[in-house]
Structure formats: structure tokens, C-alpha cells
Amino acid sequence: MHILVVHNRYSSAQPSGENRVVDEEVGLLRAAGHRVDLFERRSDDIAARSLLGKVAVPLLVPWNPGVRTELAARLRAERPDVVHVHNVFPLLSPAVLAACADAGVPVVASLHNYTQICPPGTLHRDGRQCTDCVGSTASLPAVRHGCYRGSRLATVPLAVSLSVNRRRWWSGVERFFCITEAQRDILVRSGMPAERLTVKHNFVPDPGVVREGPGEQVLFLGRLTEAKGVRLLMAAWDELAADGGAGVPLVLAGAGPLEPEVTAWAAGRDDVRYAGLLDPEECRRAVARSVAVVAPSMTLETFGLVVAEAMAAGVPAVAAGHGGYVELVEEGVTGLLHEPGDAASLASRLRRITTDPAGNREMGTAARRRYEQGFGPAVGLKRLEEGYRSAIAGRAGGGNSAPPSENEEAGSARNTRAGGNGGRR
Template sequence: MKILVVHNRYRSEQPSGENNVVDAEVALLRSAGHDVRLFERRSDDIASMSLAGKVSVPLRVPWNPAARTELASRLRMDRPDVVHIHNTFPLLSPSVVAACTDAHVPTVATLHNYGMVCPPGTLYRDGQVCTSCVGGQPVPAVQHGCYRGSRIATVPMAVSTAVNRRRWWSGISRFFCISGAQRELLVSAGMPAEKLMVKHNFVEEPPVRRELPGEHVLYLGRMTEEKGIRLLMQAWPRADVGMPLVLAGTGPLSDEVTAWAATRRDVQYLGLRTKEECRQLLARASAVVVPSVWLEAFGLVVVEAMAAGVPTVAPAHGAFPELVDAEVTGLLHRPGDVSTLAECLRRIVAPARNQEMGEAARLRYEKDFTPSVGLDRLIAGYQAAIG
């Protein structure tokens, strides 16, 4: 099969789960013998643009005719069997959908977030879950400046969401939702249910897995409010788990986390770590904690923990209830609740139960999240679009 992957890569200064997923899928497809070609833009390139070029970027977010023209040329030249669109913000725009429609090429799109119904794609505002724009026009997003806290910065994204919604829905043959929870919300917002199929992200077999009892509880992710790091800082002193908390990652709250960790002997903040270092931390973990307060469309670190044979503590909302089998592969706490998070942290490190949960988590990974499962679902989606 000849596949053209369309993606706007996020800035390299911030680790991107979406970039990692795209790279992993491309490598997987190529290893299976498929001819995969790329049509990409890189957000890193904005920094080297002229002043006029930088000023024009927001104007091209809703519609970039140059991207449409260039993709149309590639489609004529490469003649792919299917096009797979990932991210189009900010340098590609939904004009690439029009190019595929004009060329009569079957097209699929992975929905990595909630951008179809929420301009910033997060469903999160002022410290809580927000669905004000779901099922309607994105006026509230502009009123509240939901993207980067700026009304001006939010306008191009809101305009793109409003004017291109029907183009996406009619021009894409199949949408890959990365969780059932995401699909359910998008269907409730009016997206065509028959075009939405669930395709969980997969995780490669880790080079190391947990073999000995864990040494620490691990938080692995961005240091941001929506990821629940402040909630974790409140819950940890109450948990009294008897082993250290290790924090790895970076973000806007890094200084706050550093200051807090310095006051506690049972907390170690490592900052940003390499992929290999993160794998080693996972393999030595008693449990992974993912205390997100927003509605995650997926939870890649949960599946990475499963692959390493490590159970997870996560909130009972978003994609987590379908990723974490409560009381089997991990524990679910009440979203945003300090006391139930602390209780789950305390319970999950109990030795006998912890070992059982870790083994069950590994079995769940082998059943649902391996590369072979991911490849089967990718090809099934492509064939459905072509059909």
C-alpha cells in the first residue's frame, strides 16, 4: 500500500506525544513493507521566517492556499492509495483536506485531541474541564482567550474550527479516535458516528521490564496544572506510602515543583530525561501516577507502564477508565480529589496486590497495545477508507 502521511510537527523544544506517535506509525508501516511518504511542515521553521512571514502565520491557520497547491502537486506525483492526516496547525491548515478531496484520494485523519470541538483542543479552562464550545460555535473560546490566554491568538483557531468543521466531516473517509471516550464526546457534538473508529495508540516492546519489587512511585510527564502535578503535590504528604516519589519531566511549573521537592526528603525531581532514562525509571517503579485533571483523550504513559509490567493510579475520567482496569491493572481515583488520590497511592504499593496488578497490566498490554495490534487497526482503517 502506498501511504502519504500529512503532519505539522510540533516544536522540538517541547517533547511531543503526537510527533512520537506519527514517527512510530511511519516506522511500523515501513517495517511491514508499505511505501510511506511524508508531507510535513515544522513549527520550528517559524523562528527563521521573516517578520512578514511570522505575521502571516495566524492568517493562514484557517486556510493556507499554498499548502493546498503543494499537496495537490504531491498527490499527482505520488498517487497514494490513501492519505493519513495528523496535525495541520499552524502551517498546513484544513486546506489539505480540500486538496485530497479534489484528487479523489481516500483520506483518514487521527484525532489526537479535541480540536474538532474546542479551538485549543484541550476542553480545559480556568483550572477545570470546559465543554462550552462542544456542539456549538467556538465563541466562548474567544471570549475567554482559551489559547495561550489571549483572545487575539484564539481567533484564528476559532475561525478555523467554525468554518472548516463541515469540510473535515465530509472530506475525511475515516477518523481514528484514540479512545472510546473521545469518540463518544465527538459523536455527541454532532460528528458522523459512522466515520469515527477507535484506534488506540500502540507502544513498542520496552527493552527493560520490571522484575524486582518497585523502588519508587513515578510521575512521568509535563509539569503543568492540567496534568495534575499540583494535585499530586497536595496528595503525596497524605499518602505516606513508605517509598520515594520520583518526578521526571519539565514545563511551566518546573520551578514550583523544584521548590516543593526541596522541602521533602521523600521526593526527587529529576527534570527532563531521555527516552532510555525514562524506560529505566519505569522498570524500577512500584507504580505510575497520572493525576490529570483534564479529559485526556489518551494516556500514553499508562500504556508504557503496562508494557513494563507496572500498575497505574489515574483519575476516573477521560480515556483512563478504558485504559486502567480498576482493581485489576491499577486504581482509579475521583478526578481532582486529593483524598482519594492519596488513598489509591497508599493502596497500590501494597506488595502482594502490586505484583498481581503489574502482571495483569502486562497481559493487557499484550492483548491491546502492541505494535502488531496497532498495525492491524491502521490497515483496517485504511482499507475501510479505500472501500
């Protein structure tokens, strides 16, 4: 097949699991003999824009007419079999869907988060789960609370885009790839068309290294934010240390706004080490040296790459018992689940997984087996190809519904302009 991948790459200043998924899927498809081309924008490029260009970026979030024209021309010239959309924020916008409709090319879209029903895509606010905008057509709660980067002004373009483009997404995409059943269930309950939502787990490349021996550390690998459970983990580890410790150190690897707090907390301790930001090879080695990988996220993670990567290395995980983690971690078989947001529960699971070598070894073996059955490259390729063929067949057969009419598009553009100006005010 000839596939055109559409993606707005996240800033290189913060490592992105989504960027990695896109790159790995492109490599997988090309290795299988498919032709894969890219239509991309990079958030890094915003810094090089003029002052006026930077000011204009929020206005392009709901609708970028230049992208529609450019992409439609390319689609007509190259005629790919299918377009695979990943992230369109902030420089591409849902105008990519109109371009595909203009050229008559079927679209599949990967839902890496919850941006279809929540402006920042997290379903999380003020340290708790939040569904205030789910089912709302205006997403006003998100604006009122400043859910994106703590800013009402920054949240407006996202809320406007979600409101005016909702029908365009739901009618213009033949197949949505959800990452887990848990994510799909939430999206279906929110009103998204169930017949277009299919589960395609992220695949993880075989790391080429599997844990040997019992391991030498507990590893947290991810962004250092409260949403990822970093403060919860620190509290749980302190509780564990006060009760005799785990017998192995906790290693935290990553970067983020809590880095100064983590650095200060780890300073002078023998049972904690902050490793900073690791490159991919260092990450693979760190995972393979671990007794367990810990993923205490406070949010409803759609998948959990670090858990799948641990499974690939034959390492069990201790993860929050909600969201996609429940689908990846089979309690007591491939790892352990703790009560979300509960430091005592997390401490007890960490104690159990570090003090039972035989049980840990069995869970690691089962985790590797689960990876081979559900999250390896061969499975990932099969599900991608099935999704593409289904979308192509759906469009050839007339699809499930027609794309918006020209009048609807004009109305959407008017709404977008009004929303953009409102955001500037």
C-alpha cells in the first residue's frame, strides 16, 4: 500500500512517546514493503517564526487553510491509498481532514490521548480525573479552569477546535485506532461512533535484551510531572524506606517540571538516584537491569509504553490500576496494580514485588510471553494493515457517512474565525 502519514511532531525539548510511535510504525511499514511518505510540521519550528507568526499560531489551531490547500494538492498528485493522521496540534489543524475529503482519500486516525473529548487530552485536572467537558459541545469548563498549561487564553483555541470540528472528525475518518479497550470504552460512552473505533495496541520493537538475574533497581522512566505520579511515588518510597526499605534503589529517569524537586529529594540518599534524561539505548539497558518498572500515573493513560517495554525485556511492572494499565498488566501474573493515587497501596505493591524473587521471576517470564503474543512488531504490522484495508474498503463502498458539505465547511470557518478572535480578546 501507499500510505501518507500526517503528524505534527512535538517539541524535541520533551521526549514524546507519540513521536516514537509514529517513527516506529513508519519503519515497520517500510520494512514490510509498503510505501510510506510523510506530511509533517514540527513544533520546534515555532521558535524561528517572526513575532507576528508566533502570535498567529493560536489562530491556526482550529483551522489552517494553507495546510488544506497544500495537502490537497499533494494528495491529488501522489494518490496514496490511505492517509494516517496522528497529531494535528498546533500547526496542522483538522483542515487536513478537509484536504483528504477534497482529494477523495480515505483517512484513519490514531487516538493517542483524549483530545476528541477533552481539550488538553488528559481527562485530568487539579490532581484528579475530570470529565467536565465530556459530552459538552462548547468545552467551556476547560476554558474556565485554564486546563491547557494553566492558561485560559491558551485553552481557548483547543476548546474552539474541539467544538467546531467535532462532526468533521467523526464523519471524515473511516477508522479510529484506539490504543486500548479502556480508551475505546470511554470514547464510546462520550458519544463517538462505536462502529468507527477499533483497538490497535501500540507495538514495541524487541529490545534485543532480556533481564538476566533478579535485577538491581526499581525504575521510573518518564516525564517528571505530578500527573505521571512522581510525587505519589516519592511519598510511597519514603513510606517503604521507613519500614525497612526495598533492598534495591529507586532510579528515576526523565525530565520535566518536577526535576528540581526530585533532585533535592534524591540528594544524599543511598536508596534513590536521579539519572536524568537517558537516550534510547540507555533506557533499554536500564529497563533490563530492573527488578520492576513503576508507572504510578494519576491520569487515565491510554496505553503505557514503558510498561510494554518492560514486558518486552521480561520485567514486571507496578502500575496504577486504571486506564490502559489494567489491560497491559494482569494482576499477579505479569505485574501488580495499585490503587490509583494511594501512596500506601503503591508502597505495599513495591514491597511485594521486591521481596519475592521467585514470584518476580515468574511474573517477568509471563510478561515477556504476553509481549510476544500482543505487542510485538508482527502483531503491530498485522493490525495496521487490517485497519488500512478496512478504511480503503469503507471509502470504496461509500463510507459510513458523507464528509461535511461546502456550506458546513464555510460555517465552520466562520465559527473558527469568531472563536480565534474571542481567544485573542
